[in-house]
Amino acid sequence: MNNSKKFLPGLFLVLIIVFLILGAILYLAAYFWGFFLILLAGILYFIRQVITLGPAEAKLNVKLMGKKLMVPVVGILCSMILAILIMIITGYDPLTVLKSLFYGGFIRNWHVSVLNATPLIFTGLSIAIGFKAGLFNIGAEGQYYIGTMAATYLGLKLGLPPFLSIVLIYLISASAAAAYNIFPAVLKVKTGAHEVITTMMFAHIARYLSPIFVLANGGDPATSTHVYVTDEIIRTNFLPYFSSFLPEANYRLHIGILIALITAVAINFFLNRSKYGYEIRAVGANADAARAQGISVGRNIILALVMGGFLAGMAGVTETLGLNHKMFQNLDAGYGFNGISVALLAGNHPIGIIFTSLLWGALDAGGQYMSRTTGVPGAIVEIIKGMILFLIVAKYIYSWAGNRLVSRRKARAEEGLA
Amino acid sequence: MNTFLAIFNADLLVSTIRLATPIALAAIGATICERSGIVNIAMEGIMVVGAFMAVVFTFLSGSPWVGLVAGILGGGIFSLIHGAATISLHMDHTVSGAVLNILALGVTRYLMILFYGHPGTTDSIPISLKAYQFAIPGLSRIPLLGPLLFNQTPIVYLSFLILIAATILMGKTKTGLHIRAAGEHPLALETIGVSVYKIRYLGVFISGLLSGAAGAYLSIENAVSFSEGMTSGKGFIALAAMISGGWSPIGAYLAALFFGFADALQIRFQIMSRVRIPAEIFIIFPYVLCIIAVAGLVRRSRAPKADGKDFMIEKSE
Amino acid sequence: MKKVLLVVLMVCLVAGIAFARPGREGASTGGAVMAMATDVGGLGDKSFNDGAYQGLLLARDRLGAQVVVVESKQQTDYIPNLTGLAEDGARLVVAVGFLMEEAVKETATHNPDTYFAGIDIGTNPGDPSNFQGVLFNEHECGYLAGVLAGLLTQQYASAIPGKLNSQNTIGVVLGMLVPAVERYEVGFIAGARSVNPTVNVISVTTDSFTDQARGKEAALAMIDQGADIVFHAAGQTGLGSINACDERGVLAIGVDIDQNAVAPNTVVTSAMKDIVQATYLVAESVANGTFAGGTQVYGIDRDAVGLAPFHGFDSQIPQAVKDRIAAAIADMKAGRIRIPTSRAEINR
Known part of the structure; x- marks a missing residue:
């Protein structure tokens, strides 16, 4: 009896994880029936809760989760309604537009959404770690450039067995980006130079160093046929494609998204379960109190910025090994700034960042599809994004509205009594 | 060597002022805003809106002066979204700023398609504020400083006036005292019967007006049309100028001048170079200089104590 | 329980509407779709994006083509936009600007049934045959x-x-x-x-x-x-x-x-x-079925480059x-x- 009590939840846990991973992989590769596996994992999770905690508590947990999801869902719906209003006022048919936005972003060009989201998850995590320590790593874009440059360089030169080579490129290139962020970190600790200025300036410097790098690695018009782009990296250093094991997947979709998911889970564990994560959060919450507890503020500032650099660098590595396979002179990707949005939208929660990045990626991909097929300016997507961010993060609106509702009901009830 | 020294001339200083003015305006605004306790990273977005409104209203009215007023007011009104979000709705200041930056791009792009039929660049306005450049008689004769300070275009003169006004406002007036108190000890301010909310709204609004003026400078004084991306990060440079200026108007102005100077110098270095050096080496020069300056010079600066901290009044019901 | 059911039903309904494949508007009316993707400069640059657009408008007037324009906000948009245009049934997709070289060639390889042209983009041996590079001297x-x-x-x-x-x-x-x-x-x-x-x-x-x-x-x-x-x-x-x-x-x-x-x-x-003319000529070759891969170079020998009139300065020169x-x-x-x-x- 005792044995089975332990055995059953264990079995369930294994099943849940297997279904979840399989479902996620399938779904991300646009095999949409993977969703049913995820759903199944959810149901199993509920059953496991019933077994271990009893039905009442399990129900309560579900309710709590539903409540947590309320704000984002209501926020997205409200911003959609506002977008519909804007479209009506400016003379577009909202139903067609929204349909093609969703169809384009979540079905037809879902692979584009996933590709868009992949680097965003990394830069979002990079910025979130900064925020947790009370730092604004506004220069993630620059660390992304450094990661890209290092990965391109190594990708061109490193001819080891595929797996080993890729792991090494990830480690070295992301570390280079982390090292690049040591300067602002040390300046912050030693001289108090504000990280907003220093990381931003270092980002500009990295951005303008990249053309020189491109010229030096195969992009020189004097010697090369493909100018302002580096040579292509060695083929064995490419990240594997989904299509190598799921034939229907789009040919450009690489497994970088899975690396991003694993990283997000790892960062979640690091921030919320480990001692180092606790210290970073403590410094961010109240530096003086942390110092009183004997936590070194300087060390944690450096740790947070260096990890931020590492993560932003990983974004560059993933884009290089998975998608571009070379470096363009003028990247101008904007991942740094979009990373700020997805991090804030997720409340700096690593797991939340996965979903907000996918949402952002899908809005971009859907917006392109929409403007292509309906002629509606893609700019409406930027407006929708702004409103979503606004309406989800301004949680106070809901508690205010809720309070109004409650007090009005109360008043009405009192009236009824009288 | 002679040609090298030749770049240090009056033209360089004029160019410095030209490049520094939009940064300075936004940075002074941000200083007042942050002294009242509201973090503002939305200058970039507000500048975009200001620049766009200025061009649209110059078109509609035919007068760049109307455009200037529209640009300033447009920036001010747009910034009130930030005020409402951070002050009344208690939203995180950074988030709200990020939202405004996104919104500004989307809204101007959308409106541009509606007004002009395409995004990108608007048509040229008939007459720009540059045409109203005037020399102040007498003063403009002073060697070096004369042409620099007293033979300028309207918004540059405006920026001088604003610098003086902001310094007096923050240092000598009661309102300035209240603004500083709202940023340092909001509770104390509230207890003497001054509404922290109102003061903070004022700070945000002033910063919006000034960022709007900075945007108008870019579109209808320094250029003759609006194009997307024309602010190219100047709002964020203004943020850097505000911090390196130690949260004081005069400091912000000097920091902006420093950026303008470095940028002006960079372009001239590029012209002067006889050897083939990648242009990027020159372009990064202002940024390197900025890092050195921030790390070496301004270690004493400190943000207002309640900067970015939410302030909520418990209403008794 | 009723509440839950209602919510589920609503979600299904909304999802059904949202994810339903939108109908093709007007795809059957008019002639072949000739599309272009601008580079990040976008329309209104009074330069090559505008020029290529005018060329396509010429094709609309003379050949009855339908013109679709897509704007790209950043480099990562290029491939999805070009691919999308091809998949939506465009006969010709014009990529404007040198920065799109890699994107347009890759897309051409994966969409062999669509013709592609690249303004300011050259070709190398081994490039797909449904791609024509348009270069100017x-x-x-x-x-x-x-x-x-x-x-x-x-x-x-x-x-x-x-x-x-x-x-x-x-x-x-x-x-x-x-x-x-x-x-x-x-x-x-x-x-x-x-x-x-x-x-x-x-x-x-x-x-x-x-x-x-x-x-x-x-x-x-x-x-x-x-x-x-x-x-x-x-x-x-x-x-x-x-x-x-x-x-x-x-x-x-x-x-x-x-x-x-x-x-x-x-x-x-x-x-x-003369981007206008060059773009038009590509469109015309698609309409006539004479499209050829490789690079077309437009130089002074074809009167495709030159100086504009002096306008008001003419009498002073x-x-x-x-x-x-x-x-x-x-x-x-x-x-x-x-x-x-x-x-x-x-x-x-």
Whole structure:
């Protein structure tokens, strides 16, 4: 009896994880029936809760989760309604537009959404770690450039067995980006130079160093046929494609998204379960109190910025090994700034960042599809994004509205009594 | 060597002022805003809106002066979204700023398609504020400083006036005292019967007006049309100028001048170079200089104590 | 429980509406779809994006084609946009601008049933056969602009009083140093030196096709150094340069299309390449079924590059200058002069 009590939840846990991973992989590769596996994992999770905690508590947990999801869902719906209003006022048919936005972003060009989201998850995590320590790593874009440059360089030169080579490129290139962020970190600790200025300036410097790098690695018009782009990296250093094991997947979709998911889970564990994560959060919450507890503020500032650099660098590595396979002179990707949005939208929660990045990626991909097929300016997507961010993060609106509702009901009830 | 020294001339200083003015305006605004306790990273977005409104209203009215007023007011009104979000709705200041930056791009792009039929660049306005450049008689004769300070275009003169006004406002007036108190000890301010909310709204609004003026400078004084991306990060440079200026108007102005100077110098270095050096080496020069300056010079600066901290009044019901 | 059911039902309904494949609007009406994807500069650049668009509008009027334009906000948009246009059934997809080279070739490989063309994009052996690169000899019209500037700034400085000085200095403002921009610059320098060996040509790279303020500042700095004619090859950035020339009362030379309308009292001429015609010709070849892969080079021999009319300046330009330009054109057509195409071939 005792044995089975332990055995059953264990079995369930294994099943849940297997279904979840399989479902996620399938779904991300646009095999949409993977969703049913995820759903199944959810149901199993509920059953496991019933077994271990009893039905009442399990129900309560579900309710709590539903409540947590309320704000984002209501926020997205409200911003959609506002977008519909804007479209009506400016003379577009909202139903067609929204349909093609969703169809384009979540079905037809879902692979584009996933590709868009992949680097965003990394830069979002990079910025979130900064925020947790009370730092604004506004220069993630620059660390992304450094990661890209290092990965391109190594990708061109490193001819080891595929797996080993890729792991090494990830480690070295992301570390280079982390090292690049040591300067602002040390300046912050030693001289108090504000990280907003220093990381931003270092980002500009990295951005303008990249053309020189491109010229030096195969992009020189004097010697090369493909100018302002580096040579292509060695083929064995490419990240594997989904299509190598799921034939229907789009040919450009690489497994970088899975690396991003694993990283997000790892960062979640690091921030919320480990001692180092606790210290970073403590410094961010109240530096003086942390110092009183004997936590070194300087060390944690450096740790947070260096990890931020590492993560932003990983974004560059993933884009290089998975998608571009070379470096363009003028990247101008904007991942740094979009990373700020997805991090804030997720409340700096690593797991939340996965979903907000996918949402952002899908809005971009859907917006392109929409403007292509309906002629509606893609700019409406930027407006929708702004409103979503606004309406989800301004949680106070809901508690205010809720309070109004409650007090009005109360008043009405009192009236009824009288 | 002679040609090298030749770049240090009056033209360089004029160019410095030209490049520094939009940064300075936004940075002074941000200083007042942050002294009242509201973090503002939305200058970039507000500048975009200001620049766009200025061009649209110059078109509609035919007068760049109307455009200037529209640009300033447009920036001010747009910034009130930030005020409402951070002050009344208690939203995180950074988030709200990020939202405004996104919104500004989307809204101007959308409106541009509606007004002009395409995004990108608007048509040229008939007459720009540059045409109203005037020399102040007498003063403009002073060697070096004369042409620099007293033979300028309207918004540059405006920026001088604003610098003086902001310094007096923050240092000598009661309102300035209240603004500083709202940023340092909001509770104390509230207890003497001054509404922290109102003061903070004022700070945000002033910063919006000034960022709007900075945007108008870019579109209808320094250029003759609006194009997307024309602010190219100047709002964020203004943020850097505000911090390196130690949260004081005069400091912000000097920091902006420093950026303008470095940028002006960079372009001239590029012209002067006889050897083939990648242009990027020159372009990064202002940024390197900025890092050195921030790390070496301004270690004493400190943000207002309640900067970015939410302030909520418990209403008794 | 009822509540839950209701919510589930609602979600299903909304999802059903949202995810349903939207109907194809108007795909069956009209002729073949001819589409273009702009680079990040976008429409309204008064330069190559606008030019290609006009070419497609010509195809609409003459061939009855349907025109679709997609704007790209950043480089990562290129492949999805091009792929999307092909998958939505466009016969021809025109990619505008050198920065789209990699994207358009990759897309062409994966969409063999659609024709692709790339403005300012060359081809290499092994490129897909459904892709046609359209290149222009920018160095040829740059050379002509250089001849004009080299003569006006020194020998004929009195021809346009009040605008030209005696410092024998001219300038060129560059956007990003892509090959087309480099060809303009190198041709300009070579042309100026061919008629005026001692001329000082100042060249500034702004590294941007969109930053008007930077273009203006670069031009102003040149004018401060004595430049009295400023050429630009910088897209929207160059609009700032023209504006600077207008303020300081010196001459500007426009680029790509006739930019005289930007500032009629300042833009003496423009180094033009006929993107409109080139784009139209691609569209026509698709309509006729004569489309061929490889590179089409449009040069002075096909009258596809050249100088714009002088407009208001026409009466002021001395006949001798016009003759020198005509002679240079004749020399080029006869192959008597070779114009350098890269910086490596000239000493700065």
